[in-house]
Amino acid sequence: MMNQVENYFERVANDIKEKAPLYLKMSHQIHEKPELGNEEQFACQLLTNLLKEEGFEVEIDIATHPTGFIARKKSQKEGPSIGILVEYDALRGLGHACGHNIIAMMSIGASLAISSVLDELGGKVVVYGTPAEEGGPHGNAKESYVQEHLFDEVDVCMMIHPFHTTAPTQPTLAIVKPEFEFFGRPSHAGAAPEKGINALDAMLLFYSGINAMRQQMPPRVLIHGIITNGGEAPNIIPAYTKASFYIRAPKSDLCDIYKEKILKIGQGAALATGCRFKYDDSLNRVREMFIIPSFENLFIEEANRLGLEVKTKDCKSIGSTDAGNVSQVVPTIHPTIKICNDSITIHTEEFKQAAKSEAGDQAIIDGAIILARIAVRLLTDDDCLKMIKEEFQKIKEAHLSEVIEERG
Secondary structure (H helix, E strand, O other): OHHHHHHHHHHHHHHHHHHHHHHHHHHHHHHHOOOOOOOOHHHHHHHHHHHHHOOOEEEEEEOOEEEEEEEEEEOOOOOOEEEEEEOOOOEOOOEOOOOHHHHHHHHHHHHHHHHHOHHHHOOEEEEEEOOOOOOOOOOOHHHHHHHOOOOOOOOEEEOOEEEOOOEOOOOOOEEEOOEEEEEOEOOEOOOOHHHOEOHHHHHHHHHHHHHHHHHHOOOOOEEEEEEEEOOOOOOEOOOEEEEEEEEEEOOHHHHHHHHHHHHHHHHHHHHHHOOEEEEEOOOOOEOOOOOOHHHHHHHHHHHHHOOOOOOOOOOOOOOOOOHHHHHOOOOEEOOEEEOOOOOOOOOOHHHHHHOOOHHHHHHHHHHHHHHHHHHHHHHHOHHHHHHHHHHHHHHHHHHHHHHHHHOO
16 A cells, blocks of 8 residues: 555656646746735636636635635545645735745645546545635635635645745634724814814824733734824814724634723723724634644655755744634644745745745745645545544644633
8 A cells, every 4th residue: 555655646746747837837927916815816717727627626706705716626436525725815015925826836736636646546625715815805715715614525624835944834823803993073173173073183092002001911912003094184183094903812712802902992092082983893803723733744744755854843933824714624734835044034025036936936846745745645544534633623622612711
């Protein structure tokens, strides 16, 4: 059996290497045409056209996300279902400074390689095109997919993120993304200021109140935001202001605790200025990753097989990812692969350049091979998959117990 598995390892790697010129070309096309979350028309069409050509059944416009897609290919033989996550949105003003063009082609390359041996191995590969990992008008897609139970059909999910180190999945922070508004009354700022109710004063008190709270915040709880509307003109008492904030914490429940504290600050600012206060918490939240050690070991082993140096201690987290939402409903890995030196971090112009560099291109090939080989192992080793699923269930139950205890 081991010789057979090694044969499949070689075959999926060869499939990826043969198609590498196409994958690198598509990666650069996506990089050159960056699109914001839920607006990724070009990338969605490019990726789904290729999947259709390779015999996948493709659905587009998923769970209120017009540029979302799900592609499936199934063997005639029964077997596990492998989920592959695809991201392809860019950052406002920075383009692909998070390397989602690499993620897209790494995941697509792995999916096509898996499909090339699926008839022999049995099972199914499901490719999830998930828009707006960086956020967008409808929020991030993975939470929408979770709410629609779209991951119920797979046994595991996988993706790899470009970074400055190759490392297994690290703990990530949950995010709640509320927006806040203050409503006052306009008046001429010179002729009759006393007749106005200043919504900007309320917003500044609100912002200052959040800053004053930071001294009492525990480690790794982060609150950061911007004022998106601060008034119309200096000679008009601002009647309306708006702000957008992220609340990050190691656990979603901790985000909720600090959201409630912020709401009280907003209510106080409104009371102090005579304004009306409103908030909107409808954007999809990002949840923390559940990390499954036995699943991570597969990544480490396959990265080592390729000769990659895998860092397993003192690793830096990428921050937050909505892959965490998926990880709470199905065993999921979100490791990283090196495309630049340690001094460069994501969401910078330097990382954007790395995402179209030779190192970035090589990461597409290496990452796709790693994902495809992990899939081969899961499709051929029932005991390995069973161990991962059992470990996931224990972690999920422990998390639920902690939540119940914290809520009293």
